[in-house]
Amino acid sequence: MDVLHNTVNGELYGEKTDEELVLETQKRGDVYALLIERYQKRLERYIKRISSFSEEDREEILQETFIKAYKNLNGFDTSLKFSSWIYRIAHNETVSYARKIKAIPFSSFLTKNNEGKEEPESLVEKIAADIDTEREFDKKIIRDHIAEALETLDKKYRDVLILRFLEEKDYEEISDILQKPIGTVSVLIRRAKEKFKNIVVEKNIHKEL
Amino acid sequence: MNDIEKNIINKIKSGEIEKKARWLFVAERIGRWALLGSTVFIGGATCGVIFFSITDHDWGMYDAVGKTFFEFLLISLPYFWIVLLAVFSFAIYVEFKKTKNGYRYMPHLIIGGTILLSVVLGIFGHFLGLGEIIHDLASENIPYYQSFVYNKRDVWSSPENGLISGKITGIRDGELELTDWNGGVWEIYTSGTVWNGLATNTLDKKIKIFGVKNDDGTFSAGEINDWKDKIRSTKK
Structure with a gap:
C-alpha cells in the first residue's frame, strides 16, 4: 500500500x-x-x-x-x-x-503561531468581511477583540460559523453534518452574525478604530 | 503512513475492528419504520376515539344535567384521548427525526404532518367503527377510565335527574329489567311509555330513558330512546 x-x-x-x-x-x-x-x-x-x-x-x-x-x-x-x-x-x-469527561467543548479561535504567540484564526476576518457594516474595520487591530467576542457566542452559533466560514461548507452540508433542517441552519447563521455584530458593538470594539 | 492511520489499518487487518453487516442497517431501518408506522396507526386510532367521543355525545343534554353549554363542553371534551394523541404525536416526531432523512424537515412540518395524518386515519377509523370499539374496550378494561372521562354514560347515569341508561336484561308485562353501566339492576315501569326512534323492547338492547325515580327504587319511564339515537334538545 x-x-x-x-x-x-x-x-x-x-x-x-x-x-x-x-x-x-x-x-x-x-x-x-x-x-x-x-x-x-x-x-x-x-x-x-x-x-x-x-x-x-x-x-x-x-x-x-x-x-x-x-x-x-x-x-x-x-x-x-x-x-x-x-x-x-x-x-x-x-x-x-x-x-x-464532563467538559464543555468550546473553541478558542486562537491558535499558536510559529513564535508560540496566540493569534485568531481566519474566521474572524471572514465573519468581519461577511457582516454588513457601514464602517470598514481595521481587522489587524480588532482581531483579538473579535476572537474574544466569538468566545462569548453560544455553542450552536459557533458550530455553524465554524462550518460555514472555516470549513467552508454550504448550507446543505451543514444541515447534514449537524442534522438540522436547512431552514434552521440558515436562521442560526443569520442570528450568529447578528449576535456577533451586537457583541462587537457592545464591547465598543468598533470604537477602537 | 502516520500513527493513527497505521493503527487503524492494523486493527482492520487483524480483524480487531470490523464493519457491521449490511443487513443490520437494513433491519434497523425496517424496525424504525415499523415502529413509526405502528405509532402513526395508534395515533390515528386515538384520533378515531376522539371523533367517536365527540360525535357520540348528547350535546343537547347540558340543560338536563344543570350546566350551561360551555360548562358542558368543558367537562365533556375527551381530554384523556387528546393527551394520548399529543403523546403519540410527540413520539412520532421523535421517531421520524431518527429516520435517515428525518432531520431535514422542520419540526412544525413534522408535527403538522403527524396531526394531519392522525386526523385522516382517525376519520377513516371512526367510520369503520374502530373509535367506538376502542372506547368500549377502554371502558371495560382500563381501570378508572370512566373517572377520567365525562361522556354519554355519565350524562345518562343520573336517576335523581330522571336519566338512566343501560342494557335490557329482562322483559315482563308492563315493565322491563335494566342493568346500568355500573352493574346496578333497575325495575323500569313502561306502561304509557313513548318508544322513540330505533328503541325496541328487545333483550340486550342498549337504551337511555327519560323518567322519574320512584321512592321504592324503581323507575317509571316516560320516554325510551335507543342508546345511539341523538338527543338534540332536553326533554323530560
Whole structure:
C-alpha cells in the first residue's frame, strides 16, 4: 500500500471520489487508508476548532471517528456526501467525548503561531468581511477583540460559523453534518452574525478604530 | 503512513475492528419504520376515539344535567384521548427525526404532518367503527377510565335527574329489567311509555330513558330512546 501515491497493492485510487473509495473499502478494508489520508488533517483541524481538548484527547476523538466510520461503512447513506457523513461523526464524537469527561467543548479561535504567540484564526476576518457594516474595520487591530467576542457566542452559533466560514461548507452540508433542517441552519447563521455584530458593538470594539 | 492511520489499518487487518453487516442497517431501518408506522396507526386510532367521543355525545343534554353549554363542553371534551394523541404525536416526531432523512424537515412540518395524518386515519377509523370499539374496550378494561372521562354514560347515569341508561336484561308485562353501566339492576315501569326512534323492547338492547325515580327504587319511564339515537334538545 502506498498511500502517498494513492495506490493500494499497485492499483491506482487517486482519481476516485470519496464515495467510490467507500464502495472499494466495502470490498477491501485496506483502501480505507486513503480515506483516512484524505480526511485526517481536515478533521484534526475541525475537532480542534470545535473543542478545547488537549492534543492527546483530540487524537483519541479522531481515531474513534475513523473507527466508528469504518464500522458503519455499510450503513453509509449514498445520498450524502462522504465528507458530510464523516464530519457528522467527528462532531458527534467530540460532543460525546465532552460529555464523557464532563467538559464543555468550546473553541478558542486562537491558535499558536510559529513564535508560540496566540493569534485568531481566519474566521474572524471572514465573519468581519461577511457582516454588513457601514464602517470598514481595521481587522489587524480588532482581531483579538473579535476572537474574544466569538468566545462569548453560544455553542450552536459557533458550530455553524465554524462550518460555514472555516470549513467552508454550504448550507446543505451543514444541515447534514449537524442534522438540522436547512431552514434552521440558515436562521442560526443569520442570528450568529447578528449576535456577533451586537457583541462587537457592545464591547465598543468598533470604537477602537 | 502516520500513527493513527497505521493503527487503524492494523486493527482492520487483524480483524480487531470490523464493519457491521449490511443487513443490520437494513433491519434497523425496517424496525424504525415499523415502529413509526405502528405509532402513526395508534395515533390515528386515538384520533378515531376522539371523533367517536365527540360525535357520540348528547350535546343537547347540558340543560338536563344543570350546566350551561360551555360548562358542558368543558367537562365533556375527551381530554384523556387528546393527551394520548399529543403523546403519540410527540413520539412520532421523535421517531421520524431518527429516520435517515428525518432531520431535514422542520419540526412544525413534522408535527403538522403527524396531526394531519392522525386526523385522516382517525376519520377513516371512526367510520369503520374502530373509535367506538376502542372506547368500549377502554371502558371495560382500563381501570378508572370512566373517572377520567365525562361522556354519554355519565350524562345518562343520573336517576335523581330522571336519566338512566343501560342494557335490557329482562322483559315482563308492563315493565322491563335494566342493568346500568355500573352493574346496578333497575325495575323500569313502561306502561304509557313513548318508544322513540330505533328503541325496541328487545333483550340486550342498549337504551337511555327519560323518567322519574320512584321512592321504592324503581323507575317509571316516560320516554325510551335507543342508546345511539341523538338527543338534540332536553326533554323530560
